[in-house]
Amino acid sequence: MKDMNTPELRTEQRHDDARFDTRAIHAGQAFDPTTGAVIPPIYQTSTFVQDGIGGLRGGYEYSRSSNPTRTALETQLAALEGGIRGLSFASGLAAEDALLRTVLAPGDHVVIGNDVYGGTHRLVRRIFGGWSIRHATVDTSDLAAVRDAIELGTTKVLWVETPSNPLMKISDVAALAELGDEAGVLVVVDNTFASPALQQPLAFGAAVVVHSTTKYLGGHSDVVGGGLVFAAGQEELAERVTFTQFAAGAISGPFDAFLTSRGIKTLGIRMQRHSQNALAIARRLDEHAAVERVYYPGLESHSGHELAGRQMSGYGGMLSIALAGGAPAARRFAESTSLFQLAESLGGVESLVNYPSDMTHASVKGTEAEVPDSIVRLSVGIEDVDDLLDDIDRTLARL
Numbered sequence: 001m002k003d004m005n006t007p008e009l010r011t012e013q014r015h016d017d018a019r020f021d022t023r024a025i026h027a028g029q030a031f032d033p034t035t036g037a038v039i040p041p042i043y044q045t046s047t048f049v050q051d052g053i054g055g056l057r058g059g060y061e062y063s064r065s066s067n068p069t070r071t072a073l074e075t076q077l078a079a080l081e082g083g084i085r086g087l088s089f090a091s092g093l094a095a096e097d098a099l100l101r102t103v104l105a106p107g108d109h110v111v112i113g114n115d116v117y118g119g120t121h122r123l124v125r126r127i128f129g130g131w132s133i134r135h136a137t138v139d140t141s142d143l144a145a146v147r148d149a150i151e152l153g154t155t156k157v158l159w160v161e162t163p164s165n166p167l168m169k170i171s172d173v174a175a176l177a178e179l180g181d182e183a184g185v186l187v188v189v190d191n192t193f194a195s196p197a198l199q200q201p202l203a204f205g206a207a208v209v210v211h212s213t214t215k216y217l218g219g220h221s222d223v224v225g226g227g228l229v230f231a232a233g234q235e236e237l238a239e240r241v242t243f244t245q246f247a248a249g250a251i252s253g254p255f256d257a258f259l260t261s262r263g264i265k266t267l268g269i270r271m272q273r274h275s276q277n278a279l280a281i282a283r284r285l286d287e288h289a290a291v292e293r294v295y296y297p298g299l300e301s302h303s304g305h306e307l308a309g310r311q312m313s314g315y316g317g318m319l320s321i322a323l324a325g326g327a328p329a330a331r332r333f334a335e336s337t338s339l340f341q342l343a344e345s346l347g348g349v350e351s352l353v354n355y356p357s358d359m360t361h362a363s364v365k366g367t368e369a370e371v372p373d374s375i376v377r378l379s380v381g382i383e384d385v386d387d388l389l390d391d392i393d394r395t396l397a398r399l
């Protein structure tokens, strides 16, 4: 039996010549050769029998180093983002940690977007900061500001999130990748909000893509996970991070990997519906006097609308609003919806509402990444759009 972890087989199973939705369903998901089961089994095992010492079947030894269910997901991730290797982790932050820990050393500097996911900012500031790694937060949609923030020779990573969280700013990945290349900086894009169905940063020159697969990739709010995908040319870095994952151990378990793979198969069709529903809701909110501003790249009035049109194939399911009545109105809105349930997280089939200032972004209060307290963030699900619009109308009427 061929080693399932060899790059050749990973590539063979990827269906690189097929289109996105086909890859989402078939990459890494070949039927079980023993029984013909259409869906590859969940290899719920910690270890693998050896045919004599070192005689591994298919390259598998122990599930921290690799497990076939995780390999299947990693193959799928790499195929969707057009990278050379995918790695699957216990959470998005575990993936971020493994990458940064591999790349950075004390004294290094990181440039990070000023409205990235709060947990990413906390990881860089409070965990890596304790190991003498400095950072600067900038608006990554402002190229001149990014150029100014880079310390030549010391800045090792440029961390980009586009659309950003929660203000939905759009950053130009191709321009940032070029800037990073000139300065010898590794350009990392957190592609959680768009998902590879709408945006593939490696094609624009990014070196590494990060995911919280907890969100759109898993898509059903039933599993926490993270992923990394490396661009062609980053083979050596991919090897080093694979070693960090093996040696430090923040892997995803077989059942979590299975659930994520299962979710990914419907990613394309879900993202289409998320985008349609979000645009309808953004337009409705935009007409209402209680709403001061709608942050959604699908609106012509959004500053990143044109760039998003070039860089993305849809505008996604996330939007934020600023309430004219400030924090009290924002809190009332977040606590009054009914179909939109008040919860952290995003990207599931069900709609959620979040008050970033005290929820997802509470950890960045008092820092450069603080979110205004008039902001409410919506993760628009794939329910019937008329029911969602009714919920929005009723909520606005009560403000």
Ligand SMILES: *Cc1c(COP(=O)(O)O)cnc(C)c1O
Residues within 6 Å of the ligand: 091, 092, 093, 094, 117, 119, 120, 161, 165, 190, 192, 193, 211, 212, 213, 214, 215, 224, 225, 226
């Ligand atoms: C949720 C999220 C993360 C962190 O992922 P976890 O799976 O919660 O660890 C990172 N980036 C973005 C954009 C997120 O939304």
